[in-house]
Amino acid sequence: MSVDAATVRRIAHLARIAVTDAEVPHLQGELNAMLAFVEQLSEVNIDGVEPMTSVTPMEMKKRADVVNDGEIPDDIVGNAPETQNHFFLVPKVVE
Amino acid sequence: MTDLTSMTIAEARAGLANKSFTSLELTDAHLAAMEAARSLNAFVLETPDKARAMARAVDAKIAKGEGGPLAGIPLGIKDLFATKDVRTTACSKILGNFIPPYESTVTSQLWRDGAVMLGKLNNDEFAMGSSNETSCFGPVANPWRREGSNTTLVPGGSSGGSASAVAALLCMGATATDTGGSIRQPAAFTATVGVKPTYGRCSRWGIVAFASSLDQAGPIARSVRDSAILMRSMAGHDPKDTTSVDIGVPDYEAAIGKSVKGMKIGIPKEYRLDGMPAEIEKLWTEGAAWLKAAGAELVEVSLPHTKYALPAYYIVAPAEASSNLARYDGVRYGLRVPGRSIGELYENTRAEGFGDEVRRRVMIGTYVLSAGYYDAYYLRAQKVRTLIKKDFEDCFAKGVNAILTPATPSAAFGVGEKGGADPVEMYLNDIFTVTVNMAGLPGIAVPAGKDAQGLPLGLQLIGRPFDEETLFSLGEILEQAAGRFTPPRWW
Numbered sequence: 001m002s003v004d005a006a007t008v009r010r011i012a013h014l015a016r017i018a019v020t021d022a023e024v025p026h027l028q029g030e031l032n033a034m035l036a037f038v039e040q041l042s043e044v045n046i047d048g049v050e051p052m053t054s055v056t057p058m059e060m061k062k063r064a065d066v067v068n069d070g071e072i073p074d075d076i077v078g079n080a081p082e083t084q085n086h087f088f089l090v091p092k093v094v095e
Numbered sequence: 096m097t098d099l100t101s102m103t104i105a106e107a108r109a110g111l112a113n114k115s116f117t118s119l120e121l122t123d124a125h126l127a128a129m130e131a132a133r134s135l136n137a138f139v140l141e142t143p144d145k146a147r148a149m150a151r152a153v154d155a156k157i158a159k160g161e162g163g164p165l166a167g168i169p170l171g172i173k174d175l176f177a178t179k180d181v182r183t184t185a186c187s188k189i190l191g192n193f194i195p196p197y198e199s200t201v202t203s204q205l206w207r208d209g210a211v212m213l214g215k216l217n218n219d220e221f222a223m224g225s226s227n228e229t230s231c232f233g234p235v236a237n238p239w240r241r242e243g244s245n246t247t248l249v250p251g252g253s254s255g256g257s258a259s260a261v262a263a264l265l266c267m268g269a270t271a272t273d274t275g276g277s278i279r280q281p282a283a284f285t286a287t288v289g290v291k292p293t294y295g296r297c298s299r300w301g302i303v304a305f306a307s308s309l310d311q312a313g314p315i316a317r318s319v320r321d322s323a324i325l326m327r328s329m330a331g332h333d334p335k336d337t338t339s340v341d342i343g344v345p346d347y348e349a350a351i352g353k354s355v356k357g358m359k360i361g362i363p364k365e366y367r368l369d370g371m372p373a374e375i376e377k378l379w380t381e382g383a384a385w386l387k388a389a390g391a392e393l394v395e396v397s398l399p400h401t402k403y404a405l406p407a408y409y410i411v412a413p414a415e416a417s418s419n420l421a422r423y424d425g426v427r428y429g430l431r432v433p434g435r436s437i438g439e440l441y442e443n444t445r446a447e448g449f450g451d452e453v454r455r456r457v458m459i460g461t462y463v464l465s466a467g468y469y470d471a472y473y474l475r476a477q478k479v480r481t482l483i484k485k486d487f488e489d490c491f492a493k494g495v496n497a498i499l500t501p502a503t504p505s506a507a508f509g510v511g512e513k514g515g516a517d518p519v520e521m522y523l524n525d526i527f528t529v530t531v532n533m534a535g536l537p538g539i540a541v542p543a544g545k546d547a548q549g550l551p552l553g554l555q556l557i558g559r560p561f562d563e564e565t566l567f568s569l570g571e572i573l574e575q576a577a578g579r580f581t582p583p584r585w586w
Contacts, residue, residue: 001471003462007462008458011458011461011462011465012458013442014461014465015417015445015457015458015461016421016424016438016441016442016445017442017445017446017449017454017457017458018439018442018443018445018446019446027454027455027458030455030518031455031458031459031462033517033518033519034409034455034459034518034519035459037406037409037519037522038406038407038409038410038472038476039406040402040403040406041403041406041407041410041475041476041479042475044400044403044475044478044479044482046475046478046479046482049478049481049482050478050481051474051477051478051480051481052308052477052478052480052481052484053477055294055295055308055338055535056293056294056295056338056340056535056560058295058340060337060338061334061337061341063334072196075196075197078194078196079193079194079427079428079429080426080427080428081425081426081428081429081430081431082431088426088427090426090437090440091433091434091435091436091437091439091440093437
């Protein structure tokens with residue numbers, strides 16, 4: 001399988017990465033090189049094989065459903081580019 | 096004071112205990128070495144004030160007989176580990192001037208045990224790379240050069256800063272992370288020892304995430320014993336990482352010098368690649384002979400799905416990365432590039448903040464997870480991963496204790512030499528290491544010899560899950576036979 005220019009633009013949009021028209025052919029070449037490389041997986045017989053979902057055979061531990069952290073808004077917003085009264089600021093989303 | 100930097104951790108530990116020198120003296124010697132070696136670009140942030148404060152505090156503890164297992168030992172920290180109040184960037188522009196208000200579990204355990212932080216080490220951006228050339232701080236120089244040549248070589252990646260700094264005697268040991276070979280490959284390129292522990296052995300909490308089902312933290316050090324000393328402090332259960340395993344941490348150092356008589360060492364025939372350089376083949380044969388001389392039994396084994404590990408990795412790892420890196424949105428931390436709408440803000444920020452390799456992987460990951468392609472790519476890769484893991488399980492079920500392979504298909508190469516036209520050329524560096532991540536197993540790279548141009552080459556040992564101890568026992572035998580390798584100083 002290989003991707004065309006329109007697919008490259010669609011993937012970039014899904015990944016929320018702006019790409020210029022000039023960058024598309026180059027990206028298309030790189031993505032197709034990777035897709036060509038992984039193509040060899042189609043030779044493997046995977047009939048009846050379960051996909052790996054856990055690296056180590058163990059049950060995921062669950063913690064008690066209690067509040068064990070909080071009251072640290074200064075820490076939470078401390079690295080944000082724009083904030084106001086402990087809120088993150090973004091361009092207007094709702095009119 | 097230069098001889099203070101050439102000791103192993105084990106030697107420095109003895110010197111500190113018998114008061115031959117203080118941690119402050121040891122720390123100052125390393126800070127001076129770092130300053131003199133800035134041309135290597137191994138450190139992206141030096142923290143001399145913090146280092147001296149930590150050294151003074153630990154000296155006071157040592158005087159009272161309260162020093163921990165790493166008391167007074169100066170270490171470098173890969174910039175992927177969050178360090179409280181100290182800039183942490185993953186060597187990406189998108190994290191900008193991120194100052195974590197928390198400390199990663201692994202580093203907090205090192206400080207608990209008395210280690211001293213010298214600074215943050217360079218790495219490939221978000222640990223994506225095999226040469227340390229994708230860092231937003233620029234490439235790292237390998238302290239090794241080809242004999243009679245001034246060409247700058249890469250130290251490998253992604254933990255290139257860690258490997259270079261340890262090899263150049265700038266720090267006594269370093270933290271590193273390994274998703275597809277990022278500890279073992281740079282260790283092999285710099286004649287250092289690198290350990291990738293079993294998945295779940297070290298907590299991933301507070302380490303910038305790349306591919307969560309593959310990432311593991313581990314040490315890079317100058318001897319097998321030193322790597323065992325560091326591992327004991329880095330490992331252990333952490334309730335904050337649900338994949339961290341709740342089993343006790345053994346005294347890894349006690350495994351050094353243990354007899355390996357009767358151990359079965361697998362030699363996988365699938366690792367004998369067409370066109371493999373004769374010197375790698377020779378090194379491998381030599382390493383097997385050393386283990387045999389120590390009483391181990393060599394057996395040929397088969398890992399039939401080996402050749403599919405790297406292509407499966409290049410689906411699984413980018414898929415997980417595309418999901419993990421969705422958090423970099425220009426809103427909560429790091430770089431922000433304005434846009435007219437929030438969507439444009441996201442797109443502009445991520446276009447400006449991610450380097451080429453990261454963008455490529457996020458895009459391929461997005462594609463293989465997208466509607467209509469998930470089954471053909473991602474699901475198939477996860478099934479192949481099951482088969483790769485089963486290959487190893489079958490092998491261990493036949494009584495094999497560990498597997499010996501080359502660590503890399505070549506020695507270190509020059510900056511800018513690989514991957515320019517086709518990214519896959521660079522990916523092939525990890526061909527011997529990536530299987531271990533896919534199966535969640537422990538692996539160690541040990542320096543074992545040099546190539547015809549005088550560059551170091553390493554061997555890899557792969558162990559059973561949570562049997563790092565056997566790797567330390569076997570690794571030290573290789574080390575004893577091969578000897579130590581130190582680069583001549585030119586920087």
